[in-house]
Amino acid sequence: MRITALILSVLLAAAMLQSGAMKFVRPAWILKFSQAVHITTAQLTALGSLQIAATIGLVWGIWFPPFALAAAIGLVLYFVGAIVAHIRAGDRNILGATVFLALSIATSVVLVLDIAR
Template sequence: MPTVYLVLTAVAALFNGSAATFYLIGHEYPKAQADRKRIPRKYVPVLGSLLAAGTAGLLAGFAVPVIGLLAAVGLVLYFTGALIAHLRAGSRDLTGWAIFFATNVATLVATLIHL
């Protein structure tokens, strides 16, 4: 397997997995972010579950590449929705979003090349 694909996928899994953990354990940061974006707090665990599923899919992609591809597509769509939520709420702080989005897009591209 190409090194770039392995490294990008591992970094994306680490980023998304850590975010999923914070969402699922009920940490205050995701709740505060949901409040700022006017997203009901009841959706925070759902968003965490989506991140966890994407992370699991990226890791499963090492064994079954098409699963990794679908997970990468799903995560790019997830963060596209996150951008919409940021813009709808008038948020100008897009640094965190940009890091996650760029990492997931790079992983998607690397996965496509790897297939």
Template structure:
């Protein structure tokens, strides 16, 4: 396992847990953004659980590589979907953060596969 993978895993997991926490707290800004994206209010807990699962998979993936790869692939797909959702409604301010996270997840896939 590489140091780069471990560092990026720690950073990504911290971002994911913070984002998931917001999805459970449901600040007005986030609820308004979901409305702008055309997503129902009820999808927030699912998104939060998916982010927590991804963070957990990345952390466990530090020891068990197949789970790390699976978690990173899942997160890449999650954030590609987020980018597509933002672009679909013309939310060009919301797409860049999701793009950075999608790229980060793809880098995690590559780093973990390279250390198998």
């Protein structure tokens, strides 16, 4: 189980690092998505910061698994919120958030099972 937890944690960390960095770089496609959900640039920076913080927690969790678990659970909440925000704004472009939510849930479950052993 430890190898699966490690692989999922690293995969989720890489995805969050990329996604969080894009919120700071702000290419046109990110701005388009954020405008569709009525997110300001300050909020975009805060959301990117949360994703970078989760990345740090997931990487640190390689040595201290409870940190990875906390980061993964935080990301579950983050992406549930993202999906709700998209739906409330009438934006049906939720595929990315749904994939990240599924990855966050899978990582959380495997980490719980790994820590419980």
